[in-house]
Each structure stands twice: as C-alpha cells, then as structure tokens.
Amino acid sequence: MNQIKGRRILLIGGCGFIGHNMALRLKELGAEVSVIDGLSINNVLAFSSMEHDVVNRELYLHFLNQRQEMLRRAGIQVLIQDARDYHALSRLVALVNPQVVVHLAAVSHANKSNKDPYSTFDHSFRTLENALDACRKTVEHFIYFSSSLVYGHFEGGMVSEDSHCEPLGIYGALKFGGEKLVIAYNQAFGMDYTIIRPSALYGPRCVSRRVGQVFIENALRGTEISIQGDGSDKLDFTCIDDLVAGMTRVIESPNARNEVFNMTYGAACSLKTMADLIEEHFPGVQAKYVPKDKLMPDRGTLCMDKAKKLLDFTPSWPLERGFPEYIKWYKSLPAELFSTGSKSVMYG
Numbered sequence: 001m002n003q004i005k006g007r008r009i010l011l012i013g014g015c016g017f018i019g020h021n022m023a024l025r026l027k028e029l030g031a032e033v034s035v036i037d038g039l040s041i042n043n044v045l046a047f048s049s050m051e052h053d054v055v056n057r058e059l060y061l062h063f064l065n066q067r068q069e070m071l072r073r074a075g076i077q078v079l080i081q082d083a084r085d086y087h088a089l090s091r092l093v094a095l096v097n098p099q100v101v102v103h104l105a106a107v108s109h110a111n112k113s114n115k116d117p118y119s120t121f122d123h124s125f126r127t128l129e130n131a132l133d134a135c136r137k138t139v140e141h142f143i144y145f146s147s148s149l150v151y152g153h154f155e156g157g158m159v160s161e162d163s164h165c166e167p168l169g170i171y172g173a174l175k176f177g178g179e180k181l182v183i184a185y186n187q188a189f190g191m192d193y194t195i196i197r198p199s200a201l202y203g204p205r206c207v208s209r210r211v212g213q214v215f216i217e218n219a220l221r222g223t224e225i226s227i228q229g230d231g232s233d234k235l236d237f238t239c240i241d242d243l244v245a246g247m248t249r250v251i252e253s254p255n256a257r258n259e260v261f262n263m264t265y266g267a268a269c270s271l272k273t274m275a276d277l278i279e280e281h282f283p284g285v286q287a288k289y290v291p292k293d294k295l296m297p298d299r300g301t302l303c304m305d306k307a308k309k310l311l312d313f314t315p316s317w318p319l320e321r322g323f324p325e326y327i328k329w330y331k332s333l334p335a336e337l338f339s340t341g342s343k344s345v346m347y348g
C-alpha cells in the first residue's frame with residue numbers, strides 16, 4: 001500500500017468541484033497537497049466577468065469563494081496558473097515535485113464542449129499533454145479524469161471498463177483521445193497511470209448546473225423543473241463523497257496502477273426517480289418534459305465490480321441517501337443568495 005500520509009499530491013484543475021473536495025480530504029488524511037488552477041473556466045474569473053443578469057451569479061461566486069477559503073484554511077498550497085502554458089506549468093511541477101499528479105483541468109461539460117471545440121481542446125487536451133510531459137521524468141503515478149461519455153450509447157444499459165468505446169460528440173472524443181495519450185506516455189516513458197471514468201456527480205459547492213442541481217435550485221425558487229426526454233433516461237448519479245473515497249483507494253492501492261476504473265455509485269436511476277425525490281422535498285413542484293439533446297447518448301449503469309475487486313472499494317451513497325442530503329444543504333443556505341431566472345441544464 002502507498003500511504004496517503006506524507007505523500008506529495010498535486011491536483012491540476014484542483015479548485016474545481018471534484019478537485020477541491022479531493023484536496024480537502026487528502027489533506028485531512030495527512031497528504032502534502034498542492035493545487036494548480038487557472039480559475040478561468042467554470043470558476044471565479046468566469047463568473048466574475050459575466051454580466052450581472054447571469055443566473056445564480058451571486059450564489060455561484062459564493063460557492064467558489066467558499067472553496068478557496070476552505071483550501072486556504074486547510075493550509076493547501078494553491079498556485080494560480082493556466083496549465084496551457086507548458087513552461088510555466090513545468091516550473092511549478094518541478095517546484096512542487098509531486099509523487100502523484102491528478103489531472104482534472106478541462107471544459108467539464110459535454111454541452112459546452114460541443115459548442116466550443118477550440119476552447120475545449122485547449123483546456124482539456126493541451127493541458128493534459130503539457131501535464132504528461134512535465135511529469136514524465138519524475139512523477140510516480142499520473143491519474144487522469146476521463147468520463148462515462150467515452151462509452152457513447154451504453155449497450156444493454158450497463159458498461160464495464162472493457163466495453164467498447166464509441167464516443168458521441170466533442171467532449172467524449174477528447175476524453176477518449178486523452179485516455180490514449182495517457183497510455184502512450186506509459187508506453188513511451190514508463191510513467192504509471194490510472195484512468196478514472198466518473199459520471200453525473202452531485203454535491204455541495206458545485207456550479208456546473210447538472211440536472212440534479214438545477215432541479216433543486218428551480219424547486220427552491222418555486223419554478224418548474226424541465227426533464228429531458230420522457231423521464232425514463234437513466235444516469236449513474238454519484239455523490240461526491242463516494243468519488244473522493246474511491247480516489248483515495250486509487251492513490252493507495254498498487255492494484256490501481258495502469259488500469260482504467262469506472263468510479264460511480266454503480267446503479268443508474270431514472271430522471272423521473274430524481275424528479276420524484278424533488279417532489280417529496282418540495283411538494284407541488286411542477287415538471288415539464290422537453291426534447292433530449294441529440295448528442296447525449298443513452299446511458300445507464302457503470303459497473304463497479306472492478307473497483308470492488310481490485311481496490312476493495314464499495315460506494316455507499318445511493319441517490320435516495322445522497323440527494324436528500326444535498327437538498328438539505330441547499331435549504332440551509334441564506335435565501336438572499338438566490339436570484340430568479342433559468343438557464344440550460346447540463347447532463348454531462
């Protein structure tokens with residue numbers, strides 16, 4: 001086992017939703033955690049520079065500032081740097097001298113990626129190549145955040161890591177290309193890797209407006225919720241606490257090296273089930289049905305057997321347990337943080 005305590009771990013894109021939660025937990029477990037983030041994609045600079053009528057601008061800036069404050073209080077080194085700059089990134093990697101690097105930086109939304117491929121390539125693929133190259137001589141373990149969207153349509157409603165990958169759209173294609181690049185760096189330079197395929201995460205301080213978050217925010221404001229398709233589409237909704245727990249196993253376990261893992265709850269739920277949970281907590285909320293995005297594949301469950309077997313990791317937050325906690329957290333926020341209006345929903 002690789003002890004987390006004392007391990008030098010660098011998270012690139014570590015001020016994001018997943019990154020800051022992972023950084024805080026790893027620090028709690030005694031790791032020496034550093035973060036590199038440019039803060040300009042789906043983060044403070046993006047929301048600060050938006051016009052004032054952007055939905056939930058104040059609320060999301062509040063969440064984003066909270067993240068920075070939590071990282072600061074935990075004593076985590078945060079280095080503000082755009083990872084597209086190869087030389088600057090290399091200097092910081094040399095300065096931190098990490099044993100483990102987790103690459104999270106990306107345009108993390110399928111819908112945004114399909115609208116802006118240039119920027120997505122730059123922030124997702126360019127940053128990955130820079131990180132791999134900056135790390136290849138000294139880093140023991142490189143962990144890459146891919147996505148469930150590499151699979152494309154899930155055949156039979158369930159996929160395991162050896163299922164055929166046929167991504168649909170820009171986001172999935174770049175994630176799949178990223179996986180191949182990570183493996184190529186292992187082949188060429190021997191750097192150990194792990195590839196992680198998460199799906200449909202939810203939890204406090206997210207600003208990505210994925211479906212569950214928008215449902216809760218609309219219900220809190222008393223506006224209707226929009227369900228894409230007929231409500232039968234299923235997603236493997238995953239509580240951030242499960243992902244973070246699984247990631248500590250990935251860092252600890254030698255079995256994680258040079259493997260690909262699904263990292264989800266491991267059981268899909270329909271959008272209708274999620275809408276029913278909303279109705280339970282916000283009686284009287286109205287739902288409407290809208291057409292589904294044509295670039296969004298039919299998904300379902302990501303089988304977690306491999307993580308159970310190789311990492312001894314079993315997720316413990318089914319939607320019926322995790323989602324009400326998320327709702328409770330939202331209900332505890334000051335009402336003045338909410339503005340009116342609604343925008344598109346992310347299903348990535």
Ligand SMILES: NC(=O)c1ccc[n+]([C@@H]2O[C@H](COP(=O)([O-])OP(=O)(O)OC[C@H]3O[C@@H](n4cnc5c(N)ncnc54)[C@H](O)[C@@H]3O)[C@@H](O)[C@H]2O)c1
Nearest residue numbers: 013015016017018038039042082083105106108123145201
């Ligand atoms: N959240 C999910 O449900 C989910 C699902 C599947 C895959 N993923 C993948 O996991 C990773 C993290 O997701 P997240 O939800 O935390 O996303 P996020 O958008 O919250 O965080 C991404 C972070 O990367 C940073 N970043 C982007 N471009 C950068 C650059 N050029 N230089 C430095 N930093 C940069 C951003 O500032 C942001 O803080 C992403 O690669 C995403 O595609 C997330």
